[in-house]
Amino acid sequence: MTKKIDINVDRNGPDSVVHIQGDIDLRTSTDVRDVVVDLFENRSQQRVILDLKGVKYIDSSGIACLVEGLQEAKRKKARLILAGLNEAPRRVLQITRLTNLFEVAQTVDEALKL
């Protein structure tokens, strides 16, 4: 069976970088959401950076999982940062007027400095 999405987490104390390869769509959005929510809810992460440079496409279910992750972060007084947005995901955030809701960085390195 073809793997749908690759999610790898680098944890460093209270910070995590979640490297994602593949599209975040109807098939895969719950996988991403589960990882992000788990980092805030069960692993007490204070800052989670989503490395999205390997994500060519995010659909509305993917956006919903990002919003859920952000809600969880806010509940835990933590931060969720999106890094490396490609054109289509950026466009989806723009249309749904969520560009200002999220902290966004060009790269993971830039996100680590925020």
Added chain:
Amino acid sequence: MAHRVELKISSDPCWLPMVRAMMEQICCEAGFAEEDRVDITIAVDEALSNVVRHSYNGNPDGEIKLRWTADGGCLEILMSDHGQPVDPKRVKPQPPDEFRLAGRGALLIHATMDEVEYRRADGTNSLRLRKYLKPRTGSSYDQKD
């Protein structure tokens, strides 16, 4: 001369990436600029996801037909299925609500396409989407004295 592509797939979300990839090629052949190709792909993907999720309630054994027609500066996508009727409220874009978890699909479709038309007849849902090629501007120099 009109160009046409027809496709019949099952309502399994595994086909979403394939359809997105096809959209890129179809839009390229139809002469759309990159930003419009992204927009059209977003619309078709959202529409297809809605059929999978709502018309067929996640059942992967339903049938979905897609037809793309490029003719005279217009790309038309017709998507039809035999699933449950669509709640008309779902077809209309909802006002943006930052923390709403669902309901952005219709907004994405309406924001990216020039025309959106839903119809139900004889047990079939039909969604017709149209996007028009933007006229190319002339010289990049606009000298105004």
